[in-house]
Amino acid sequence: MAPLADRVRPTKLEDIVGQKHILGSGKLLNRILESKAIPNMIFYGPSGTGKTTVANIIAQSSNKKFYKINGTNANIEDIKRVIAQIGTLHTMNGILLYIDELHYLNKRQQQSILEYIENGDIILIGSTTENVNFSIFNALLSRCTIMEFKPLSIEDLIFGLKKVISSEEHRLNIKISYEEEALHYIAEVSNGDLRRSLNTLELIINTYAIYNPQVIDIDIPKAVECSQSKIANYDRDGDAHYNLLSFFQKSIRGSDEQASIHALARLIKAGDLTSICRRLLVIAAEDIGLAYPQAITIVKACTDSALQLGLxxxxxxLAEATILLASLPKSNSAYHAISAALNDLDRLDVGHVPYHLCDTNSNASIKNKSEYLYPHDYPNHYVEQQYMPDNIKHKVYYVHGNNKFEQSMKTYWDKIKKHL
Structure with a gap:
């Protein structure tokens, strides 16, 4: 027997749970179906949010020959077989090709259908869980309308669970009672994925019906047992990985200790110590920087300890480093300084290194062109001389941040230099 999630898959758009931003009355996908003018589309979003279901409904409503392939196991021959059907008797009205997991197709495979979707011989609907800007090649992307499917809310998931419970009661001729808290728990641990919620529901029904075929009571203990632990929506090579790391860094940058610790907990739950440690070191340099220069030393000690200890x-x-960085004053002055300097190297003729700063021991041709002044021979170990190349001698890259440490350095050097 097919899994519950497949058996109850909707056959009409109005029966789909969630996605009201594109499926509600008068919304884009509804209008596309009503117009019968189906464009090339790419459905982008997490698993279990309705992408395949919507593609199937569109296919059923069209008068085109429907083909479906999966990018995880498809090859160029699979695509060629579909292309070979163009113009045959049973494809007189055109072809609708659905490619699930489109991001798994390589560039050559994606390019093989460009000509045919451009001239209308094939209407493409692709689905992907990955960010389309990185996983789909531009030539294909520019020919498709992008539809974003969002994770389902807890309310959406509970609504979907109740609908299926009602239909299963009728199909099995049993009574299924439930605690609201139990459905809320199942929805919460499903991370916006209706399929995962339904899998948990199915497991409860199948494993408890053997004890009492007439009545099944869904309570918190059963929900916890059959959903096991919450599995983080995390793929180290996918969007969730970078979204979570971005959330982590931006929470620390925003000095929100609570959100920072929450983000850290999510990363720890996924067990990705390396990414956590690398990001903490970046934050110490990029976001705290010279406001508290010791931060990177402390964070290095914390991350080294974490890697040695293991989970x-x-x-x-890791929590110590996170709270410290979130609580410290912030400065990105060093980040801006090096970014500006690198940018000038790409776009300006910065000129040669001043002769008096060159290594005269290995470059006899520039000896005595001008005299280098040794700062330690002067009061306060400073003497005014030109260090910047002539072409950019008035450039300013580093601007002192508005924090105690950098302002103290500025005050020190202002006091020395103004007496010269």
Whole structure:
């Protein structure tokens, strides 16, 4: 028997749970179906949000020959077989090709259908869980309308669970009672994925019906047992990975200790120590920077300790580093300085290194062109001389941040230099 999620898959758009931003009355996908003018489309969003279901409904409503392939196991021959059907008797009205997991197709495979979707011989609907800007080649992307499918809300998931419970009661001729808290738990641990919620529901029904075929009571213990632990929506090579790391860094940058710790907990739950440690070191340099220069030293000690300890103990030094960075004053002055300097190297003729700063020991041709002044021979170990190349001698890259440490450095040097 097919899994519950497949058996109850909707056959009409109005029966789909969630996605009201594109499926509600008068919304884009509804209008496309009503117009019968189906464009090339790419459905982008997490698993279990309705992408395949919508593609199937569109296929059923069209008068085109429907083909479906999966990018995880498709090859160029699979695509060629579909192309070979163009113009045959049973494809007189055209072809609608659905490619699930489109991002798994390589560039050559994606390019093989460009000509045919451009001239209308094939209407493409692709689905992907990956960010289309990185996983789909531009030539294909520019010929398609992008539809974003969003994770379902807890309310959407509970609504979907209740609908299926009602239909299963009728199909099995049993009574299924439930606690609201139990459905809320199942929805919460499903991370916006209706399929995952339905899999948990199916497991409860199948494994408890053997004890009482007439009545099944869904309570918190059963929900916890059959959903096991919450599996983080995390793929180290996908969007979730970078979204979570971005959330982590931006929460620390925004000095929100609570959100920072929450983001860290999500990363720890996924067990990705390396990414956490690398991001903490970047934050110490990029976002705290010279406002508290010791931060990177402390964070390095914490991350080294975490890597040596391993989980679960690693969570403690990682939490220490996270709270410290979130709580410290912030400065990105060093980040801006090096970014501006690198940018000038790409777009300006910066000129040669001043002769008096060159290595005269290995470059006899520039000796005595001008005299280098040795700062330690002067009061306060400073003497005014030109260090910047002539072409950019008035450039300013570093601007002191508005924090105690950098302002103290500025005050020190202002006091020395103004007496010259």
């Amino acid at each position: 679960p103990e690693a969570r403690i030094p």
